[in-house]
Amino acid sequence: MALSRTFRLNTGALIPAVGFGTWQSKSTTVKIAVDCALKTGYRHIDTAYAYNNEKEIGEAIANSNIPREKLFITTKLWNTFHAREDVQPAFELSLKNLGLDYIDLYLMHWPLAIRKNECLDLEPKKPDGTFDWVDIDYAEVWSEMEKIDPSKVKAIGVSNFSIGRLERLISKARIIPAVNQVELHPYLPQWKLLEFCKENNIHVTAYSPLGSTNAPLLTDPTLTAIAKSNQKSIVQVLISWAVQRGTSVLPKSVTPSRIKANFNDFLLPEKDFELINKITTRTRYLKPKGYPDVFGDDF
Numbered sequence: 001m002a003l004s005r006t007f008r009l010n011t012g013a014l015i016p017a018v019g020f021g022t023w024q025s026k027s028t029t030v031k032i033a034v035d036c037a038l039k040t041g042y043r044h045i046d047t048a049y050a051y052n053n054e055k056e057i058g059e060a061i062a063n064s065n066i067p068r069e070k071l072f073i074t075t076k077l078w079n080t081f082h083a084r085e086d087v088q089p090a091f092e093l094s095l096k097n098l099g100l101d102y103i104d105l106y107l108m109h110w111p112l113a114i115r116k117n118e119c120l121d122l123e124p125k126k127p128d129g130t131f132d133w134v135d136i137d138y139a140e141v142w143s144e145m146e147k148i149d150p151s152k153v154k155a156i157g158v159s160n161f162s163i164g165r166l167e168r169l170i171s172k173a174r175i176i177p178a179v180n181q182v183e184l185h186p187y188l189p190q191w192k193l194l195e196f197c198k199e200n201n202i203h204v205t206a207y208s209p210l211g212s213t214n215a216p217l218l219t220d221p222t223l224t225a226i227a228k229s230n231q232k233s234i235v236q237v238l239i240s241w242a243v244q245r246g247t248s249v250l251p252k253s254v255t256p257s258r259i260k261a262n263f264n265d266f267l268l269p270e271k272d273f274e275l276i277n278k279i280t281t282r283t284r285y286l287k288p289k290g291y292p293d294v295f296g297d298d299f
């Protein structure tokens with residue numbers, strides 16, 4: 001048995017199992033990184049308006065000469081564009097930044113809205129330094145996303161959604177989200193959320209699969225032993241584990257040697273897969289400073 005190369009979304013489209021992350025990849029280096037990723041064989045590139053690198057990623061895509069239909073491009077609606085009148089223009093802006101005719105997957109980045117300011121800052125703050133949260137229902141944001149021209153967006157989905165919010169969204173939605181993109185790695189496996197998404201035909205994509213900046217899982221003793229016995233790197237083990245549990249996965253790197261090495265997932269022996277399933281610590285690495293806890297305990 002080999003690992004899946006793709007997963008099928010509830011739209012019928014295929015999402016590549018191993019994609020490429022670009023958060024914190026600065027506009028100066030991201031072009032080289034995406035160019036390297038595309039040459040290596042990655043076909044799913046994950047970006048977001050808030051990553052401030054859509055333009056450079058679009059240039060790397062255009063330079064690659066890879067036929068558009070062979071690529072899978074994800075970008076995301078930022079928190080300052082949740083007002084009803086802002087959703088469609090925000091989508092069009094991302095499309096323009098990327099220089100594409102359509103996006104494969106457009107995600108609501110967070111179920112949280114921040115008041116937009118005149119300078120279009122990503123995270124405008126109030127004079128006291130706290131976020132200027134606005135009470136906009138994510139279900140209403142979703143209903144605006146549902147109206148985006150389907151010839152310009154092949155699938156819509158969400159990110160950072162808990163079971164409770166997904167349940168509520170589904171009860172009101174016309175279109176069931178194709179994807180929920182969340183933090184997932186062996187310390188935060190979120191089995192309950194995964195099961196809920198499976199039951200509701202929502203594909204799950206794993207972000208921060210190495211634990212994010214500085215990849216904190218790379219010194220774990222269990223993972224070290226498993227990597228050694230399989231003659232693979234820990235990152236290859238982490239990516240393989242993610243694919244083996246049915247999630248697509250988005251390792252990020254700006255280092256060409258790592259970009260190439262990371263794209264080598266393999267089938268983990270069942271006993272190793274089970275051992276990895278036991279090392280959970282419920283540690284969440286991505287907790288943006290000043291954000292409310294949108295996850296709760298239900299994962």
Ligand SMILES: NC(=O)c1ccc[n+]([C@@H]2O[C@H](COP(=O)([O-])OP(=O)(O)OC[C@H]3O[C@@H](n4cnc5c(N)ncnc54)[C@H](OP(=O)(O)O)[C@@H]3O)[C@@H](O)[C@H]2O)c1
Nearest residue numbers: 021022023207208209210211212214215251252253254255
């Ligand atoms: N939807 C959301 O809210 C959300 C949130 C977070 C992330 N994401 C998506 O998920 C992607 C991945 O998550 P992430 O960027 O947080 O972190 P990640 O992929 O878990 O880890 C990235 C870190 O690991 C390092 N790294 C990569 N390959 C390595 C290797 N072979 N050996 C040692 N270190 C290695 C990278 O360093 P170098 O780059 O220096 O090589 C970087 O410091 C993001 O880029 C983004 O596309 C989405």
